[in-house]
Every structure is written in C-alpha cells, then in structure tokens.
Amino acid sequence: MCTYLTKCLEVAGSGKGAAGWMRVTTATVYLDHPAHAPDDHTLNVDLLNPDLGPAARVAMELEPRSARQLAEAILALLAAEPEAVTS
C-alpha cells in the first residue's frame, strides 16, 4: 500500500545531491513504495533543502533489514563516542 507513514524532522548537516554538496535542513523518513528499488516497500530517507528546490535532495531506498542494520550501526557508533563529541 501507499503507507503514508512519514516522519519529518529538522536536521543540520550536509549532503551530496545531483548538483553537488549542499546544506540539508529537513529529513523525511518513510516506509513506502520506492521509486527505484525493485521491492514493494523500502525504508526511504530524503535529506532535503527546500529552499533550494525539490531537486536539492539526497535520497535512499533500503530494504527494511538493511535500514535496521544501518540505524543500529549509527546508534552504536554514536554511543561509543564521548558525549562531548556527539551532543
């Protein structure tokens, strides 16, 4: 289905899109139909800078298991560093 399930959050950082590096300000995370991956549903993340237009986007579509492994890796790495580095 089109799950509609979406989480939006503000982020601070940079991403590399079709036009090169840019600052990103918004992330949307959703489990829904992919545009490219040959799967019914993927965990999708868009890193966006809406001020630069819709093409200012870094996109990924991961099989849910891969997405979970990625998320766990991110959290594990953050947890392993001193709070002064990660806060």
Next chain:
Amino acid sequence: MDEAIRAEAVDVAGHGGDRIQAYFAQPLDSTSRPGMVVIHHMPGLDRQTKETVRRFAAQGYFAVSPNLYWREAPGADPDDAAAAARASGGVPDERLVGDVAGAADFLRSQPLATGKVGVIGYCSGGRQAVLAACHLPLQAAVDCYGAFVVGQPPEGFPIAIHNLIDQLPSLSCPLLGLFGAEDQHPSPAETAELDSLLASHGKEHEFKTYPGAGHAFFAPDRPSYRPEAAVDGWGRIFAFLGRTLEG
C-alpha cells in the same frame, strides 16, 4: 481504428484556477470518444502512470493525468516532486477534487469528446478516485486497492487523510473496485464494509477481490505483480468503461 496515438505534456486549469501540468494522450483518428482521468500514485506522475495514460489512449480514450505535485515542484523529476509533496504534508482532498475537475473539463473540451468522463486511480489514487467521484459529475470511477476509503488511518499521520464514509452518499457514478485478498490496506473486511455501505446507499458498484494477490498487483515492475489478477483486472476495467462511458 487507426492505432496512432499522441502523448504530450499539457497545461490544465486545476484547483483554484492554478495552471498545472498534466500528461495527455489521445488517439489520432477522427472518432468521437469519452475521456479518462488517471490519478497518479504517491510516487508521482512517473513512467508507470504515463504508460497507463497511453494504454487508455491506445484503447480509444482521451486520457489525462494531472500532476498533483506541480505546485510543490514544477518541472521536477517525479521522484523529487513526490518527496517534496510528502515533506509538505501531501495533497489536500479539496485540491485533489479541483485538479481532477480541471482535468475532466480539459477532456470534455476536446473537439471529439463525447462529454463522458471516468476516473481511475491506483493505491493512494484509488481513494482519490472515489473522492473525486463523490464531488464531481462523472460517469465512471475505478478504485484499484485504495486504502482508507473506509477504515481509519492510524493516529499521528503527518499526512492529513481521513476516510470517505460520510461522502459516499454523494457518489455520482458507478464504481468498479479491484482488490487483493492478501492486502491489509484495504483489507478484505474493509472492502466488504465499503460494499455494504454502497449497497445501503443504492450506489451501483462492482467489486472483485483476487485470491493470492496483495496490494499493487497491477504494478509489473514490483514483486507484488500478479499477472493473472492484472490481466483479468484490465479486462474488467475496459468492460466496465464500455458499459458506463461508451453506452
């Protein structure tokens, strides 16, 4: 029928008179014909939706799909436009109805138009096809596995969506519903509820639920594709439109 068709981007007047882009396909012979509005799914006015528009033209219809994300992302790639629309909260129901109304008017304005217009949508577009048919004078509607026509979206959806139960008494035309028995959104229980509600309102409808099929069984480039259901479904769609639009 001459088999030549032409497909191209056009401008149509959408909700509030906004000019939005649409994808239009038409047969090139000189036969009068009805029209079909194709509502794209959440991934946007993509290659698959354009193929569907051309399929209706090849079958003898004027067919148009309005770009529901044009306002958020004019000229953008479909996937970028879909991402921008999702980030901004999705397509409001009122705007959807206005955009379909504009697309239908565009079809009726074709010199060879019969004036009869139907609407079809897949997935999120299935719900929107029913929504449009509850608010616009149309002659046929096809809902392919649209979620939340009945049923309740979970709490906390960032995209504002609600069911259409209170709008069903206004359904203006016959409805064909095509569903998968293994789908959970809409589930067989929900399509049975919709069937019952439409019957209670005296609304003409025809439902088919395919065993062994889940959501998106028409999508040929996804694992959910079920060729038997899709082939039968296309047959039912054109038989239904033959009765409702060409009679």
